[in-house]
Amino acid sequence: QKEVEQNSGPLSVPEGAIASLNCTYSDRGSQSFFWYRQYSGKSPELIMFIYSNGDKEDGRFTAQLNKASQYVSLLIRDSQPSDSATYLCAVNRGASGGSYIPTFGRGTSLIVHP
Amino acid sequence: GAVVSQHPSRVICKSGTSVKIECRSLDFQATTMFWYRQFPKKSLMLMATSNEGSKATYEQGVEKDKFLINHASLTLSTLTVTSAHPEDSSFYICSAVQGAAGKLFFGSGTQLSVL
Numbered sequence: 001q002k003e004v005e006q007n008s009g010p011l012s013v014p015e016g017a018i019a020s021l022n023c024t025y026s027d028r029g030s031q032s033f034f035w036y037r038q039y040s041g042k043s044p045e046l047i048m049f050i051y052s053n054g055d056k057e058d059g060r061f062t063a064q065l066n067k068a069s070q071y072v073s074l075l076i077r078d079s080q081p082s083d084s085a086t087y088l089c090a091v092n093r094g095a096s097g098g099s100y101i102p103t104f105g106r107g108t109s110l111i112v113h114p
Numbered sequence: 115g116a117v118v119s120q121h122p123s124r125v126i127c128k129s130g131t132s133v134k135i136e137c138r139s140l141d142f143q144a145t146t147m148f149w150y151r152q153f154p155k156k157s158l159m160l161m162a163t164s165n166e167g168s169k170a171t172y173e174q175g176v177e178k179d180k181f182l183i184n185h186a187s188l189t190l191s192t193l194t195v196t197s198a199h200p201e202d203s204s205f206y207i208c209s210a211v212q213g214a215a216g217k218l219f220f221g222s223g224t225q226l227s228v229l
Contacts, residue, residue: 032215043207043223044158046115051215088158092216100146100216106157 002027006089006105013112019076021108023089026070031094033065035074038086038107048074051094079112086110116142118210120221127198128229135193135224137208143188144210148218149181151204158207164191198228 003026013019021035032051036044050056050063050072062075072091076083089105117140127133137147147164162183163171170183180202182194191210195202208221 032217034217036218036220041205043120043220044209044218046217046219049215049217090218094215100211101148101160101163102216102218104158 002091002103004089004091004103004105006087006108008106009109010111011108013079013110015079015081015112015114017079017112019079019083019110019112021074021076021087021089021110023072023074023105024070025072025089025091025103027091027093027103028067028070029093030070030091032092033063033072034090034092034102035061035063035072036088036090037083038088040085044088076110079110081112081114084110084112116140116210116212116217116219118208118219118221120208120224122224123222124225124227126227126229129199130197133195133198133226135195135206135208135226137191137193137210137221139189139210139212139219142210142212144191144212145188146211147185147191148209148211149183149191149193150207150209152207152223153204161193195226198226200228202226203228 035048038044048063064073086107088107090102092102093099119138149161150158164185185191207223209218
């Protein structure tokens with residue numbers, strides 16, 4: 001059974017702080033790793049993807065991947081109240097692994113308070 | 115990012131009627147699309163995988179005769195909820211796969227309310 005684990009939260013951080021969201025996965029065949037943001041009542045939106053070990057930065061967002069530890073994280077710097085949402089971690093095996101079907105975590109609720 | 119259009123965004127129907135939801139990838143071709151449903155404050159639940167030119171693959175427990183999926187082209191997949199009942203009321207979301215790594219781009223979702 002492929003699993004993706006996330007702390008459901010809520011994670012509460014003050015405005016301007018760094019929010020750190022974590023995710024672990026069980027399938028060692030996973031090749032592609034994604035973070036989606038979902039506002040209440042809306043559909044998910046892709047915000048970051050990472051394929052290789054290490055860090056990947058895009059604006060205020062940094063994704064970190066450690067395949068040996070089966071761990072992926074998302075850091076949000078200078079958190080804003082508009083970042084308040086549920087963050088979904090997802091993994092898949094990709095084309096080389098023979099499956100695009102993603103396994104999603106249950107999501108972490110982030111609250112950024114002014 | 116890529117754009118996926120989903121229509122309608124909201125539909126209210128009477129019990130026993132059928133409802134069709136369309137999902138279009140506007141600026142890329144999608145061999146594979148996924149259909150999800152989501153209840154308030156709950157996780158995404160994968161219903162089926164839609165592959166262009168072939169039959170959809172349904173997840174365990176999802177009735178394929180009730181949730182008809184057609185992926186007629188590389189840019190369009192449809193979900194038809196047949197003989198809808200109040201328990202089918204939910205938020206339905208489609209997503210399209212872009213690229214070899216399997217990035218998902220989601221439609222805006224359809225809120226179905228069956229009276």
